[in-house]
Amino acid sequence: MTATKETRAFQTEVKQLLDLMIHSLYSNKEIFLRELISNASDAADKLRFEATTDDALFEGDSDLHVFIAIDKDAKTITIRDNGIGMNKDEVIANIGTIARSGTKEFFGQLSGDQEKDAHLIGQFGVGFYSSFLVADRVTLKTRRAGLEKEHGVLWESKGDGEYAIETVEKIERGTEITLHLRDEATDYLDDWKIKSIVHKYADHIPFPIRMMGTAVSGDEGEEVKPAQVETVNQASALWTRPKSELTDEEYNNFYKHVGHDFEDPLARMHQRLEGKYEYTLLLYLPKRAPFDLWQVEAKHGVKLYVRRVFIMEATEELLPRYLRFVRGVIDTNDLPLNVSREILQKSPAMDAMKKGATKRVLGMLEEMANAEEGDNYATFWNEFGPCLKEGVIEDHANRDKIASLLRFATTESDKQSVSLADYVGRMREGQDTIYYITAESLAAAKHSPHLEVFRKKGIEVVLLHDRIDEWLTTHLTEFDGKKLQSIAKGELDLSNIGENAEEEKKEHAEKAKAAAPAVEKIKEALGEKVKDVRISDRLTESPACLISDSFDISNNLERILKQAGQNVPDVKPILEVNPEHELIQRLTKMRSKEKIEDFASILFDQAVLAEGALPEDPAGFVRRINALLVK
Numbered sequence: 213m214t215a216t217k218e219t220r221a222f223q224t225e226v227k228q229l230l231d232l233m234i235h236s237l238y239s240n241k242e243i244f245l246r247e248l249i250s251n252a253s254d255a256a257d258k259l260r261f262e263a264t265t266d267d268a269l270f271e272g273d274s275d276l277h278v279f280i281a282i283d284k285d286a287k288t289i290t291i292r293d294n295g296i297g298m299n300k301d302e303v304i305a306n307i308g309t310i311a312r313s314g315t316k317e318f319f320g321q322l323s324g325d326q327e328k329d330a331h332l333i334g335q336f337g338v339g340f341y342s343s344f345l346v347a348d349r350v351t352l353k354t355r356r357a358g359l360e361k362e363h364g365v366l367w368e369s370k371g372d373g374e375y376a377i378e379t380v381e382k383i384e385r386g387t388e389i390t391l392h393l394r395d396e397a398t399d400y401l402d403d404w405k406i407k408s409i410v411h412k413y414a415d416h417i418p419f420p421i422r423m424m425g426t427a428v429s430g431d432e433g434e435e436v437k438p439a440q441v442e443t444v445n446q447a448s449a450l451w452t453r454p455k456s457e458l459t460d461e462e463y464n465n466f467y468k469h470v471g472h473d474f475e476d477p478l479a480r481m482h483q484r485l486e487g488k489y490e491y492t493l494l495l496y497l498p499k500r501a502p503f504d505l506w507q508v509e510a511k512h513g514v515k516l517y518v519r520r521v522f523i524m525e526a527t528e529e530l531l532p533r534y535l536r537f538v539r540g541v542i543d544t545n546d547l548p549l550n551v552s553r554e555i556l557q558k559s560p561a562m563d564a565m566k567k568g569a570t571k572r573v574l575g576m577l578e579e580m581a582n583a584e585e586g587d588n589y590a591t592f593w594n595e596f597g598p599c600l601k602e603g604v605i606e607d608h609a610n611r612d613k614i615a616s617l618l619r620f621a622t623t624e625s626d627k628q629s630v631s632l633a634d635y636v637g638r639m640r641e642g643q644d645t646i647y648y649i650t651a652e653s654l655a656a657a658k659h660s661p662h663l664e665v666f667r668k669k670g671i672e673v674v675l676l677h678d679r680i681d682e683w684l685t686t687h688l689t690e691f692d693g694k695k696l697q698s699i700a701k702g703e704l705d706l707s708n709i710g711e712n713a714e715e716e717k718k719e720h721a722e723k724a725k726a727a728a729p730a731v732e733k734i735k736e737a738l739g740e741k742v743k744d745v746r747i748s749d750r751l752t753e754s755p756a757c758l759i760s761d762s763f764d765i766s767n768n769l770e771r772i773l774k775q776a777g778q779n780v781p782d783v784k785p786i787l788e789v790n791p792e793h794e795l796i797q798r799l800t801k802m803r804s805k806e807k808i809e810d811f812a813s814i815l816f817d818q819a820v821l822a823e824g825a826l827p828e829d830p831a832g833f834v835r836r837i838n839a840l841l842v843k
């Protein structure tokens with residue numbers, strides 16, 4: 213075998229991440245140990261799983277553990293595991309490259325503000341690279357379980373943009389990472405310090421973390437009892453321990469390991485379920501959305517364990533996609549250890565666990581939403597609200613429950629804090645419909661002319677402005693027996709709501725009759741541009757607004773689809789005009805065809821603008837307005 217040593221450059225993003233991390237996490241250096249132990253534990257989990265179908269991978273040593281050695285003279289700390297290890301290709305792919313979807317977007321989000329960036333870096337996960345917080349040289353020696361001892365890999369870097377890699381002999385399988393400590397980090401050579409960090413961050417790691425204890429000396433300085441290897445952590449799977457024994461700190465530290473997060477979680481749930489199937493759930497809600505929440509292949513999720521053995525990250529098999537932000541573990545006795553993804557997908561036990569876990573996560577959200585104190589639910593909603601809206605679309609069985617968890621901005625509240633139940637509770641006398649409007653932004657929704665009559669009558673309207681809301685409203689057509697209706701679609705009948713309704717109706721009919729000639733003129737002038745022109749019941753101040761026919765897609769959805777490059781058949785809008793507006797009254801008397809056409813065109817384009825969209829011919833619109841202004 214020829215030992216070839218190569219020097220390679222880090223991927224640009226790795227170098228960037230290293231610089232940023234050293235800059236923004238310097239006050240939090242000790243996390244390097246948490247990250248390296250976390251990786252070692254994952255490696256042990258992977259080996260144990262692969263060994264369920266190939267016992268030879270244990271190579272006669274199934275005592276999975278992590279060993280931490282301190283060398284005061286050499287000023288090094290070594291973290292050694294006998295987990296799965298890596299082959300050369302894996303080292304190159306995993307250490308020195310960030311192969312993660314969303315990496316580019318992540319770097320784009322960094323602002324230069326140290327505190328904010330530190331949070332972002334924490335969410336992104338610094339993992340192995342955190343070694344460079346305390347070390348100016350890192351050596352990693354590894355061999356993948358099952359390979360011959362000649363296939364060891366030695367990787368070394370000073371964190372300066374390059375690393376050296378060569379094939380070496382390594383007798384024991386697994387990974388050994390040696391940190392050559394920076395001068396300002398030599399306090400980590402203290403055994404007690406390392407032990408206390410292990411306690412703090414790694415008590416819950418289900419494998420023993422071992423260190424050399426201290427020798428006991430006699431009165432004359434002679435060694436009475438030689439130093440012995442000690443296990444420093446509790447080394448039991450946290451979720452198997454009774455709730456009463458566990459502290460918030462232990463729960464939170466476990467979350468950081470399993471959720472790859474730097475912050476404490478927002479909420480947690482720990483339950484053991486016994487029925488047809490037996491399983492334990494320890495699930496957490498993060499405080500912040502991970503940077504890859506909207507990536508198709510988000511990295512982390514819920515981990516599946518079978519009898520304490522890690523099987524796989526199996527979010528979609530364990531929880532529906534709309535709950536993809538949940539982190540934690542589900543451990544069951546009711547699956548075989550050598551379960552494959554195909555078996556998982558068909559297993560009735562998995563189905564039952566998925567249903568059970570979904571129900572409990574929704575229950576936890578309900579509890580948070582109903583809590584009298586604190587604003588945890590508001591925090592949750594701001595981060596993950598749009599995901600729950602997907603739930604209304606995807607999860608028919610739980611639709612009502614999810615609908616009651618939704619929070620919206622309305623004409624009564626700019627904040628997304630109003631539940632549909634709140635809305636129903638405040639409905640006006642005679643009102644039997646939940647009214648909403650969809651628009652490109654909150655501002656466009658809030659200032660939409662469609663709201664005028666609702667404001668006048670004091671009827672609350674839900675303001676929808678998330679992209680997903682258009683789909684949400686096609687699936688959520690009823691809540692608590694009340695229909696949901698767009699105020700920008702179809703005919704509107706508010707005649708039963710409020711006082712003097714009858715009188716107003718009569719007065720309006722008279723004005724409508726008087727404005728009929730104007731309607732005819734506009735219709736003729738706009739021709740094919742509109743499906744119809746009609747008198748409006750919605751407007752009190754604006755001259756005109758656009759409406760979609762009851763069964764057509766809304767103008768907002770049409771725009772969203774077109775922006776996404778989809779082929780949408782042109783749906784013509786209906787222009788509704790306000791018979792009480794002076795412009796319409798003037799149109800009634802107008803004779804010049806040219807002038808009528810200009811007026812009609814301006815009315816139409818203004819209605820488009822009020823929806824937050826652009827007229828088809830913006831320059832023509834400006835020209836026509838200017839011509840009027842100089843008259």
Ligand SMILES: Nc1ncnc2c1ncn2[C@@H]1O[C@H](COP(=O)(O)OP(=O)(O)OP(=O)(O)O)[C@@H](O)[C@H]1O
Nearest residue numbers: 251252255297298306307337338339340341387472
């Ligand atoms: N001790 C180890 N044994 C085997 N593989 C390892 C070990 N440490 C790291 N790796 C491999 O390198 C990869 C990258 O590790 P790194 O710590 O940078 O990120 P991560 O653990 O995947 O995620 P995060 O950054 O969120 O912690 C791991 O996913 C794993 O495949």
